[in-house]
Amino acid sequence: MSAVLDTATPAQGDTAPVQTGLRWINRYARLGAAYATALAPQPLPTSHPPYWVGQSRAVGDLLGLTPDWTASSELLAALSGNAPLAGSAPVATVYSGHQFGVWAGQLGDGRALLLGEVLGETENGLEIQLKGAGRTPYSRMGDGRAVLRSSIREFLASEAMHALGVPTTRALCVTGSDAPVRRETIEIAAVVTRVAPSFIRFGHFEHFAAREQIDELRVLADYVIERYYPECRTTDAYQGNAYAALLAAVSERTAVLLGHWQAVGFCHGVMNTDNMSILGLTLDYGPYQFLDGYDPGHICNHSDTAGRYAYARQPNVAYWNLHALAQALLPLIEDETLAQAAVDVYRERFPLELDARYRAKLGLRTEQADDRALLEATLRVLAQERTDYTIFWRRLSRHVADSATDKPGSAGAQNLRDLFIDTTAFDAWLRRYEARLSQENAQDSANLMLRVNPKFVLRNWLGEQAIRQARDKDYTGVARLLTLLERPFDEHPGFEAEAGFPPDWASSIEISCSS
Ligand code: AMP
Numbered sequence: 387m388s389a390v391l392d393t394a395t396p397a398q399g400d401t402a403p404v405q406t407g408l409r410w411i412n413r414y415a416r417l418g419a420a421y422a423t424a425l426a427p428q429p430l431p432t433s434h435p436p437y438w439v440g441q442s443r444a445v446g447d448l449l450g451l452t453p454d455w456t457a458s459s460e461l462l463a464a465l466s467g468n469a470p471l472a473g474s475a476p477v478a479t480v481y482s483g484h485q486f487g488v489w490a491g492q493l494g495d496g497r498a499l500l501l502g503e504v505l506g507e508t509e510n511g512l513e514i515q516l517k518g519a520g521r522t523p524y525s526r527m528g529d530g531r532a533v534l535r536s537s538i539r540e541f542l543a544s545e546a547m548h549a550l551g552v553p554t555t556r557a558l559c560v561t562g563s564d565a566p567v568r569r570e571t572i573e574i575a576a577v578v579t580r581v582a583p584s585f586i587r588f589g590h591f592e593h594f595a596a597r598e599q600i601d602e603l604r605v606l607a608d609y610v611i612e613r614y615y616p617e618c619r620t621t622d623a624y625q626g627n628a629y630a631a632l633l634a635a636v637s638e639r640t641a642v643l644l645g646h647w648q649a650v651g652f653c654h655g656v657m658n659t660d661n662m663s664i665l666g667l668t669l670d671y672g673p674y675q676f677l678d679g680y681d682p683g684h685i686c687n688h689s690d691t692a693g694r695y696a697y698a699r700q701p702n703v704a705y706w707n708l709h710a711l712a713q714a715l716l717p718l719i720e721d722e723t724l725a726q727a728a729v730d731v732y733r734e735r736f737p738l739e740l741d742a743r744y745r746a747k748l749g750l751r752t753e754q755a756d757d758r759a760l761l762e763a764t765l766r767v768l769a770q771e772r773t774d775y776t777i778f779w780r781r782l783s784r785h786v787a788d789s790a791t792d793k794p795g796s797a798g799a800q801n802l803r804d805l806f807i808d809t810t811a812f813d814a815w816l817r818r819y820e821a822r823l824s825q826e827n828a829q830d831s832a833n834l835m836l837r838v839n840p841k842f843v844l845r846n847w848l849g850e851q852a853i854r855q856a857r858d859k860d861y862t863g864v865a866r867l868l869t870l871l872e873r874p875f876d877e878h879p880g881f882e883a884e885a886g887f888p889p890d891w892a893s894s895i896e897i898s899c900s901s
């Protein structure tokens with residue numbers, strides 16, 4: 387983190403509140419001062435007016451914004467932190483956590499501000515956060531800001547993951563401002579507007595448990611149960627212990643999440659407990675990466691020298707993190723055996739989730755005893771030559787689709803075989819796979835595969851290209867990528883390069899925690 391920039395600016399209160407028609411309910415803020423500090427976003431210097439960098443119409447609709455929001459200069463100011471939003475009640479929340487396996491003590495929203503909660507389209511309540519809107523009591527040595535590159539990465543990844551069917555926080559927009567932000571170099575300031583039913587993390591619970599503030603811990607757990615897991619209150623499971631049931635429910639959702647991550651080839655990069663969502667959402671996009679070549683040991687975070695968060699370790703890390711949550715909830719559960727049983731829901735559920743995801747990727751709609759062995763053989767073939775993960779699955783899907791229709795002139799398995807140098811090993815695998823697939827309805831398999839094996843994922847180089855353009859004030863790259871990633875299973879003719887192998891220069895991209 388860097389030194390704090392001097393951002394001498396007018397206070398936000400000098401500006402008239404922006405009206406939006408959003409219906410605010412702001413429930414988290416009402417938990418009180420133990421949980422959050424009320425404060426307004428810190429405006430950027432007026433010498434550097436904000437501008438739009440990226441916008442998601444889908445998220446605007448979800449919130450219930452009128453379609454003209456994308457052209458509103460008032461909303462641009464408000465979502466850059468330069469003007470208050472009428473009805474919002476901004477707070478920075480406090481949490482703690484384990485970072486890289488070590489207790490880090492108090493962290494908190496150091497640069498995110500929870501503007502409040504609105505009754506969106508779903509009536510369930512959606513929280514809106516500004517990330518990068520200035521210092522808070524939890525900023526520690528940081529400047530409270532976010533930079534353009536990491537903000538674009540978070541914005542695009544949120545929407546890409548959602549479109550892939552992966553549970554995630556969403557992103558409404560990114561705004562930029564040429565106010566300088568100091569990182570390794572001077573960078574452009576940006577703010578991401580994030581949206582989720584809740585931004586509560588494992589670390590929120592760890593915070594109160596570590597301080598032995600058991601009453602506050604209980605209020606938080608009750609709040610989460612009432613709002614997001616009401617079934618925990620009435621279940622007979624776990625001896626009717628609602629807090630154990632909560633832990634089990636979070637373990638289950640985390641298992642579902644990790645099943646998705648592994649299957650889609652997503653590497654989070656910083657699975658600290660303060661980045662783990664209590665709702666099982668992908669949260670805090672930093673140095674994440676979608677795999678290019680399939681390498682189980684892949685480390686996407688340049689700062690993670692020990693590889694704690696390497697791709698293949700993610701499922702175990704999630705289990706470790708759930709133990710940290712269990713430890714935090716123990717004063718409420720009051721029974722170690724129950725807590726352990728609740729966490730072990732993860733251990734039972736994760737392999738089932740993974741199997742389900744991979745079965746779909748392979749087009750297997752029926753279940754057979756040898757399927758797991760087939761899957762393992764598939765991943766072994768991919769790992770051997772670090773075959774491009776996304777391209778392999780998509781070409782396999784196309785191959786199955788072509789074979790199903792017996793398309794004249796189809797390239798057979800050649801496109802797929804071209805991905806391998808050791809074609810003997812590949813051919814042996816393909817024979818085995820085709821023998822298994824022959825027991826399925828080929829057309830149904832093909833349809834399924836083309837729905838779960840994306841043509842487009844947000845590879846680092848694609849994001850990087852859009853970021854470079856945005857630094858030159860050309861935001862069309864961000865919009866174009868969003869269009870592709872919002873429909874990642876569609877063909878999008880004319881965008882073959884974006885679906886192709888990473889260019890040579892991509893190997894020089896290094897993504898660290900700096901953001
Ligand atoms: P992260 O690695 O982004 O998940 O952040 C870990 C912790 O550091 C959180 O408490 C963040 O709020 C805080 N943090 C990260 N960057 C900054 C920054 N530039 N200013 C203030 N706090 C920050």
Ligand code: MG
Pocket residue numbers: 660661670
């Ligand atoms: Mg974080």
